[in-house]
Amino acid sequence: MTSVTHGVRVPFVDLRAQYATIRAEIDAAVRAVLEHGSFVLGEDVAEFERTFAAFCGVREAVGVGNGTDALVLALTALGVRTGDEVITAANTFVATAEAIVHAGALPVLVDAVPGTYTIDPARVEQAITPRTRAIIPVHLYGQAAEMDPLLAIARRHGLVVVEDASQAHGATYRGRVVGGLGDAACFSFYPSKNLGAYGDAGAVVTSDADVALRVRTLRDHGGMAHYQHEVVGYNSRMDALQAAVLTVKLRHLEEWNHRRREHARLYSRLLAEVPAVETPVIRGDGAHVFHLYVVALTAGNRDALRTYLSDRGVQTGIHYPAPVHLTGAFRSLGHASGAFPVAEQASRQILSLPMYPELQPDAVAHVVEEVRGFVRGSRA
Ligand SMILES: Cc1ncc(COP(=O)(O)O)c(C=O)c1O
Numbered sequence: 218m219t220s221v222t223h224g225v226r227v228p229f230v231d232l233r234a235q236y237a238t239i240r241a242e243i244d245a246a247v248r249a250v251l252e253h254g255s256f257v258l259g260e261d262v263a264e265f266e267r268t269f270a271a272f273c274g275v276r277e278a279v280g281v282g283n284g285t286d287a288l289v290l291a292l293t294a295l296g297v298r299t300g301d302e303v304i305t306a307a308n309t310f311v312a313t314a315e316a317i318v319h320a321g322a323l324p325v326l327v328d329a330v331p332g333t334y335t336i337d338p339a340r341v342e343q344a345i346t347p348r349t350r351a352i353i354p355v356h357l358y359g360q361a362a363e364m365d366p367l368l369a370i371a372r373r374h375g376l377v378v379v380e381d382a383s384q385a386h387g388a389t390y391r392g393r394v395v396g397g398l399g400d401a402a403c404f405s406f407y408p409s410k411n412l413g414a415y416g417d418a419g420a421v422v423t424s425d426a427d428v429a430l431r432v433r434t435l436r437d438h439g440g441m442a443h444y445q446h447e448v449v450g451y452n453s454r455m456d457a458l459q460a461a462v463l464t465v466k467l468r469h470l471e472e473w474n475h476r477r478r479e480h481a482r483l484y485s486r487l488l489a490e491v492p493a494v495e496t497p498v499i500r501g502d503g504a505h506v507f508h509l510y511v512v513a514l515t516a517g518n519r520d521a522l523r524t525y526l527s528d529r530g531v532q533t534g535i536h537y538p539a540p541v542h543l544t545g546a547f548r549s550l551g552h553a554s555g556a557f558p559v560a561e562q563a564s565r566q567i568l569s570l571p572m573y574p575e576l577q578p579d580a581v582a583h584v585v586e587e588v589r590g591f592v593r594g595s596r597a
């Protein structure tokens with residue numbers, strides 16, 4: 218446990234602290250894999266797929282190499298092809314847009330709802346063309362996108378919906394767990410995620426048996442049996458060590474998400490009185506799982522605060538410093554600065570504060586005290 222005094226470090230995430238709480242279970246699970254010696258797919262992956270599908274309230278989960286591949290494989294399995302357009306958020310991690318390109322399609326970006334920063338359903342509908350094939354709502358920072366309006370739009374226009382749930386394991390929307398809301402959903406188990414492996418891993422979840430079978434085929438060189446390759450596939454198999462770790466961690470996820478929510482509540486209560494620091498907007502139609510606790514600095518001093526905190530041992534993040542259209546990789550989409558004002562303003566104002574289940578309330582209070590000290594100093 219970190220004892221917090223002035224000058225004591227508050228990391229952004231602390232995976233070693235988490236391991237310390239589950240060491241015996243993890244060590245036993247890892248040892249079992251080392252002893253049976255089957256390292257790719259196999260029974261560990263099948264077991265994780267069963268438990269994770271049940272957790273998401275869907276029929277099937279398919280373990281793959283990472284969250285980006287999960288998106289590529291899900292889009293491909295749902296029939297997205299060269300020449301199609303796929304609508305997603307301008308303010309997502311670049312992987313969402315990359316996956317659309319790797320599936321052969323064109324990413325069509327739309328702006329976010331101010332405050333929550335989730336994709337704006339009204340703008341999604343305006344972006345639909347005859348080539349639109351799919352929508353990828355991103356459950357950003359741990360809060361579900363506004364799924365009912367998005368699903369209604371998709372139904373009206375005959376589009377498929379692939380949830381990017383990489384930041385929202387266990388979040389709910391109107392009583393339903395994310396992952397079971399669209400035609401398929403994709404998860405990243407990157408180590409720092411709410412449910413994180415000890416390396417790269419990902420999954421596609423769906424209740425459509427045909428889609429699941431296509432993803433199973435694509436992830437393993439286009440076939441379900443050795444040396445029978447029916448389609449041109451990929452090597453994107455989940456490995457057994459990651460599956461064994463994820464099965465252990467899944468047992469703790471609800472408790473960890475509960476703690477994240479408590480930390481978020483404490484942050485928001487303590488920050489309420491700090492001027493020019495906007496706390497996260499929670500829509501209240503589901504459970505936010507606070508993968509990230511993101512504040513907005515409305516006085517133009519985000520970078521100065523970040524440096525100030527870093528100098529005092531408080532690590533922060535920016536998710537993300539540039540919206541997709543202003544990255545070098547996606548400049549060719551042709552959107553100038555100003556195209557997506559909500560996403561662009563967010564990229565200048567947002568700051569992610571330390572957030573992980575093992576964070577202690579006195580560490581949260583310490584971070585807020587440092588933020589308060591900065592704001593006081595910059596107003597003096
Ligand atoms: C919203 C979002 N989509 C996709 C990804 C890609 O996942 P991965 O890093 O496992 O490929 C991530 C995670 O980094 C993410 O946060």
